[in-house]
Amino acid sequence: MRTKILVIEDDAAILSFITTSLEATGYEVASFIDGNEASVSLDKYHDYSLAIVDIMLPGKDGFELLPELQSYGVPVIFLTAKGELSDKVKGLTGGAEDYMVKPFEMLELLIRVDKILKRYKKSEPIIQIRDVVIDPEKRTVTKQGKEVYLKPMEFDCLMMLVCNRNKALTRKQLLGQLWGMEFEGETRTIDTHISRIRKKLDFQDVIKTIPRIGYRLEVDE
Amino acid sequence: MKLFRKIYLQVLLGILVLAMGILGYLLWEVQRQNLLDTCEFEKDNILYSISYCVERIGREEFDINHKIVSNTVVIQEFRNVFGVKGALSKDGKELYNRSSYEFQQDKLKKMRKASGTGKTELFVSKPQNVDGKKLILFYMEEVQFGGSIYSFVIYKDVTDIYGRTQRLFFRGMLFAICMLLTMGILLFGGIHRILQPLTVLKTVAAQIAEGEYKSRIQVTGKDEIAEVTISFNRMAAKVEAHIEALTEVNEKQKQLLGSLAHELKTPLTAIIGNADMLLTVHLSEQKTEEAIGYILSEGRRLARLSEKMLKLNDLENKEIGQMKKVKVGELLYKLEQLTLFQRQEKKICLELQCMPENLQKFMDEDLMMSLLINLLDNAVKASKTDSRILVRADEHGIMVEDFGKGIPACEIKHVTEAFYMVDKSRSKSAGGVGLGLALCEKIAELHGGRLDIESQEGKGTRVSVFW
Structure with missing residues (x-):
């Protein structure tokens, strides 16, 4: 069963790319462009692992939807164009998990989604890609039943690609996430790690090199 | 405060100079008068004394031609009459002088000549400085006794008069200074009060400069x-x-x-x-x-x-410039043509009314047209399919009325704010950016008019522009 995410956003163009990106990364997405509609549908079905909600919505706005979502135990990430501190405080003290100010980078949203899901232990406990099984809890990787040893950095790198599957990551993004933003290292370090992972897991055609951008882990759902 | 000090010192200085001037002049005048009076008195006295002396000598019996005898007689009489107050001389030689002063006959002669007094008349000199004293000298160059000619110098000590004047001056000055101090205190308060508003002015100006x-x-x-x-x-x-x-x-x-x-x-x-x-x-x-x-x-x-x-x-x-007289009927007709396309989609019927038919108004035609198109645009968006929109113009203004969904009462006053949208998602999907009515209001303002919006939710909206 795939993780289900609820997205409520009144701008169709924004809703579209959030939904598509999330789906490509392996989530199942339910989307609404109106607060009232979302609220009504929540009554019938509310088994979501996470909700991404715009604050300014027609009908019920994000602040009104927050208590409903909380009553079903759904963690919430707010989206808004307002960057004012008072709004952030209102959202976060009201019980929202996180807060994204438009315009935002999809990668950042994906990482935050992942972090929250991990915290709530709602992410898939074991990931299987072809004949490779990854257990993020134990940090182990097995191929055809045999354990393959990955160095910690290699494991993190693999997890990052897996969490953002079907989405290309730039070398800079990988570097920033794995070694910290301050790390001014060679982007070649990434290439070395990727080639080692490919060799160990026989992932030559799973982790694709995207020219001029970086790498993408492709999985057919 | 500098101005205060300046005014204060100048006024005080002025008073001091004035007081000294008046005092000096008065004292000088009094002294002059005193000297004059003394001179007159002494002159009469001396003239009398001389004639008395001459008479006494005339009464004496002696040989006039005997030089030594006659000199002795004259000296005798001179001493009796004038005592120590004068000197007697003959042919430039001093015969008798019991006074404590030396008289320079040559100088006296010169002064007499300069003043134009005759030799036998009594010459009165100006007060002279002699041995630290002020003396008025009376001089008669030729007095005849018997056959001989003598000259007399008689003096009058006027040092007292000068001394008195000086004492008066000092006393007067002391008084003046006392007065000045009193005046100073009074003036201090007075000028301070006069200049007080300036201090207030300064304070307030500073406050304003600080932003109050x-x-x-x-x-x-x-x-x-x-x-x-x-x-x-x-x-x-x-x-x-x-x-x-x-x-x-x-x-x-x-x-x-x-x-x-x-x-x-x-x-x-x-x-x-x-x-x-x-x-x-x-x-x-x-x-x-x-x-x-x-x-x-x-x-x-x-x-x-x-x-x-x-x-x-x-x-x-913008300041509106090119206002022209425009036929309102034609304007409405153009509006109908320009909005044909928008209305077709919802099959909306546009009703135009112009009262009177040949109504003419001053306006910037392009701006007014853009205002009307905006209003009509909104009306079309609010209307249902197959409904109608009414546009009516008269003397007072122009009105666009639709029978669509209307605006909630609490939102009416916000609709002219920039970026305000009553139904955000719908306006956005219809391509709106929320600036239409803000533009309309600006245009109405430029024409010296205003925008008036009446609306009932579910029944329709009427927007009027008053010229």
């Missing part, structure tokens, strides 16, 4: 300082009004800028997000087209937004 534009000065009296105060208050009021106007404009601009930045974020998020997705995610052809479509439409929305913002900004800085 509400500060004013209370006007007292009617003097020049009061006039300055009144002018100052007027200036402060003008400054305050200006600052307020500027602050208001600034505030509005800030708000507009803030709303603009906010309005920009949504399309930017959509464009960046979709483009990023195109670049990084392996999408199906359909999804790719969708994303590109969103980028295009959001880009167009940005373009529309910037265009409308520019227009609004233009209007903000």
Whole structure:
């Protein structure tokens, strides 16, 4: 069963790319462009692992939807164009998990989604890609039943690609996430790690090199 | 305060000079009069004494021709009459002088000649400095006794008169200084009070400079300082009004800028997000087209937004210029033609009324047309399919009425604010950016009119523009 995410956003163009990106990364997405509609549908079905909600919505706005979502135990990430501190405080003290100010980078949203899901232990406990099984809890990787040893950095790198599957990551993004933003290292370090992972897991055609951008882990759902 | 010190010192100096001048003049005059009186008195006295002396000598019996005898007689008589107060001489030689002074006969002669007094007349000199004393000298060059000629010098000591004047002067000065001190205290208070408003003026000016534009000065009296105060208050009021106007404009601009930045974020998020997705995610052809479509439409929305913002900004800085007399009937007809396309979709019937038919009004035709198109646009958006829109013009103004969904009462006053949209998602999908009515209101203002919006939810909206 795939993780289900609820997205409520009144701008169709924004809703579209959030939904598509999330789906490509392996989530199942339910989307609404109106607060009232979302609220009504929540009554019938509310088994979501996470909700991404715009604050300014027609009908019920994000602040009104927050208590409903909380009553079903759904963690919430707010989206808004307002960057004012008072709004952030209102959202976060009201019980929202996180807060994204438009315009935002999809990668950042994906990482935050992942972090929250991990915290709530709602992410898939074991990931299987072809004949490779990854257990993020134990940090182990097995191929055809045999354990393959990955160095910690290699494991993190693999997890990052897996969490953002079907989405290309730039070398800079990988570097920033794995070694910290301050790390001014060679982007070649990434290439070395990727080639080692490919060799160990026989992932030559799973982790694709995207020219001029970086790498993408492709999985057919 | 410098001005205070200047005025204070100058007034005091003036009083001092005046007091000294008056005192000096009075004392000099009194002294002169005293000397004159003394001279007159002494002159008469001396003339009498001389004639008495001459008479006494005439009565004596002696040989006039005997030089030594006659000299002795004359000396004798001179001494009896004048004592120590004079000197007697003959042919330039001093015969008798019991006084404590030396008289220089040559000098006296010269002075007598200069004054034009005759040799046998009594010459009265000016007060002379002799051995530290002030003396008036009486001089008769030729007095005849028997056959001989003698000359007399008699003196009068007037040192006393000078001394008295001097003492008076010092006493007067002392008095004047006392008076001056008293005056000084009085003047200090007086000038201080006169200059007090200036201090207040300074304080208030400083307050205004610090930003307390509400500060004013209370006007007292009617003097020049009061006039300055009144002018100052007027200036402060003008400054305050200006600052307020500027602050208001600034505030509005800030708000507009803030709303603009906010309005920009949504399309930017959509464009960046979709483009990023195109670049990084392996999408199906359909999804790719969708994303590109969103980028295009959001880009167009940005373009529309910037265009409308520019227009609004233009209007903000515009003074209406090319007002012409326009036939309102023709204007409405053009409006009908221009909005044909929008109305067709919803099959909306446009009813035009113009009372009287040949109504003419001064206006900027392009701006007015853009206002009407905006209003009609809104009306079309609010209307249901197959309904009608009424446009009516008369002497007072022009009115656009629709029978659509109306505006909720609590939102009416906000609809002319920039970026305000009653139904956000629907307006956006219809391509609105929330600036239409803000533009309309600006145009109405430029024509010296205003926008009046009446609406009932569910029944319709009527927007009137009064010229």
